[in-house]
């Protein structure tokens with residue numbers, strides 16, 4: 001070979017396509033509802049702390065994110081020694097894949113699971129095994145049926161993006177019990193703060209009582225700090241030890257770390273955002289259903305809307321909404337070519353989407 005050759009698997013990866021950056025008609029106000037960002041921004045306290053941190057940009061961060069691990073520990077009642085922080089949960093997911101997957105291994109994810117999972121799997125030469133879903137929801141039996149001697153890892157977003165559905169904790173426990181002990185179960189709880197269901201749990205109990213389960217989380221969603229790239233995981237000592245050996249020594253910046261501490265301590269901001277999201281999630285689900293479209297029941301900060309395969313298609317709806325400055329997420333690369341995902345926005349944005357969809361459905 002006359003030029004450098006990427007490792008096995010790398011060129012099989014379909015590049016991740018982020019929520020599109022809006023290009024509306026000139027002069028139109030734009031609402032970006034394509035990346036599950038909060039309409040509220042972060043806690044004002046997080047912003048203050050972030051700006052103050054600008055006074056010392058010459059200093060390296062404290063390498064273990066100690067103050068942030070301690071703040072997370074207080075918020076969730078966890079041992080900070082069992083927490084790792086990262087540059088977004090994306091970094092954590094990639095570190096886990098790098099630590100536990102290699103060529104010849106298999107990792108299982110679900111049909112409409114988060115796209116970072118197959119990328120992290122294949123980047124390490126492992127194969128991505130897809131388990132079908134039932135009603136846009138992870139199907140525990142389908143996952144268990146795909147376990148082979150080569151299986152090393154199972155990715156499960158709970159709630160899932162882009163479907164908005166969740167798996168009750170009893171079912172998560174059944175999954176863990178059905179997986180071989182050497183298979184790592186990764187529970188991605190990016191949207192847990194939006195869930196209010198009695199049968200839902202983040203999975204902390206499983207992580208605390210097993211040596212093969214981790215839970216990942218993020219400051220990008222309800223905490224409104226997506227630009228700063230902060231995620232974390234809670235895991236058993238053996239996994240924390242292994243992952244820390246390959247983690248970059250200064251992987252979380254000081255301003256990000258301090259802003260995240262302030263964000264997680266601002267419980268009023270979190271509760272306000274959760275209550276608002278729940279109210280508008282119910283409203284959007286009801287109003288969009290009334291227009292004759294199907295909406296998958298969501299527990300997260302977005303809703304999945306399904307369009308007919310002919311006539312009023314999702315592609316036409318997407319173009320129509322974009323012209324009106326309402327930017328939703330098309331899901332062709334998630335295996336959902338007839339659906340759009342809408343992030344719950346401000347009251348104004350939510351009302352405009354319903355009005356625009358009403359016009360779209362009524363048009364000849």
Ligand SMILES: *Cc1c(COP(=O)(O)O)cnc(C)c1O
Nearest residue numbers: 088089090114161190218220231
């Ligand atoms: C948004 C999201 C994350 C968060 O990713 P970050 O890298 O922390 O911004 C993780 N998992 C899922 C399923 C998500 O949708």
